[in-house]
Amino acid sequence: MTSVSDAPAVRTEELYKFYGTTEAVSGLDLVVPAGITFGFLGPNGAGKTTTIGMLCTLLLPTSGRAEVSGYDVVAQPHEVRDRIGLVFQESTLDLDLTAEENMRFHAELFGLSRRQSKPAVDALLDLVELTDRKDSPVRDYSGGMRRRLEIARGLLNTPSVLFLDEPTTGLDPQTRVAIWEHLHRLRRDSNVTLFLTTHHLEEAENCDRIAIMDHGDVVAHGTPAELKAVVGADLVVLRTGDDHAAVRAAREGFGLDGEIGADGVRLRVDDGATFVPRLCAGLGVAVHSVTVKPPSLDDVFLHYTGRSIRDDAGPTTLADIGRRSA
Amino acid sequence: MTQVSDTPRARTEAPPEPAPAHPPRRNLRAIRMLWYREVVRLGRNRTRIVMGLVTPLMFLLILGTGLESAAGQVGEGLRQYRSYLFPGVLVMATQAPAIAVGISVVWDRQAGFLRQALVAPVHRVSLLLGLCLGGAMSGALYGGLVLLIAGPVGVPYHPALLIALVEVSLVALMFTALGILAAVCIRKIETFQVVVSLCLMPLMFLSGAMFPPGGLPGWLGTAVQLNPLTYAIDAIRRTLPGDLDMGGYAVGPQLWGWTPPVLVELAMVVALAFGALLVAARRFSRAE
Known part of the structure; x- marks a missing residue:
């Protein structure tokens, strides 16, 4: 057993999640070392979002174990919540409030007083280049600005692991590139582990490691180069x-x-x-x-499952999980 | 799984971890934050305040004035109908913010702020309590605005209005707690709105807000007796200065021939508020 401080960012053992009789996650074994950018690839309905839900303590596993930074998500949910940041696929910002207020209120949820949070809020708004717009209501923000603000908000409690569910979905190509620049800068400047889901292989290029998920389990994992080498x-x-x-x-x-x-x-x-x-x-x-x-994700996916990724429909987002769990 | 080549950076490079606040203090901070957030949102949405006051004021000024002017033909008691109606209208004014909090719970839990808050290391009970206090505060503000027009409708300006405001705040707390309970049980916003509008109308009609709760025919009397709002409104009516009893015609609610004192009536309101909040918290904290 490793000590908590050098534990992997995420470790799951035989993790299962059923919705009724539907198997959303089936026997997932995953180890994500600390300090990397990890991409979770798969079609909608593969179980990526359900997995994130369990790792973030929003969902209870049906069976199996999951640890985040060495803390058990079922037995020690508060310790886990203290150490994670989460950016949902859909915006969870308060549109009536300004960026600065969104940040400050979120900091208070994590127990930081206004005095404690002020430097962190300022630094993070600066990191995502929103300082000059911090007093505008978020309602007036563009999609990219909102996403940047959410990433900054996810970092407020200096998490060990930042989970991002489809961080670039619904953004135009230039904004996607900008978001990735921010994420790269983040990885350079801090030792936070980035755990993200995506269904674009182009985006997986940005990751140190990726795992392909299908029908609730990982079918392949490795560096982007390794995976593409398999397809050839x-x-x-x-x-x-x-x-x-x-x-x-x-x-x-x-x-x-x-x-x-x-x-x-x-x-x-x-x-x-x-x-x-x-x-x-x-x-x-x-x-x-x-x-x-x-080679596209489609090629890699086809190689491992014999199916094309586009055949699988059925959008599942963390929003659905929130609806089911809360 | 194999380890990656990328070496994790040394822990010492991490920004200094903020000193973790003591858990109770952290929960108090979260409650205060949610309360304050509600106040900020209310202040930023003045149209909401105006809209919320339209219905109660319509009852007071249109129904009240209309029936008062009919008093000459149908009976003396109606001569002070607007002041009789006043306590009920005060209670009605606290409904809008309570419903707004309920809607935000249904909505934010699916696609907004509350979903994010659920991931924070704070008890879910604290989240609900903060929202509830925010709604109660807004309700008190609405009630306070209605109290300002006490004079023109025949309720004299008197320090007792301040006590009435405290009572209105308790009612607002109860309404918000009930709104949150409904919101926690209902997942769809449409269902929530239907349920709320189905419940509110009978609750108001059967509360003694519009006609005296005493001396009613059997079934109606029982329904009014069972309605917690009856006692809330009666408590406010007995606290407000001036003659609010239709010149002695109106009789307050009685339980087996016993007239509950104001403090007992208020205790019922508070008990219901906390009961609703406890049930809501139980349902809310259950993870799937």
């Missing part, structure tokens, strides 16, 4: 003047087994971007367009 190569799609000739030339000149799809010639290549110039030069066929597609 980038997909290069060529539109050419003569597809059959192109396939032949690719086999003879580069030893690649291509196929002809509806969108053109499809080739699997490691590091497609650097390979394309050589390929075009050596193909001897007129090339009209080239697309290089890195």
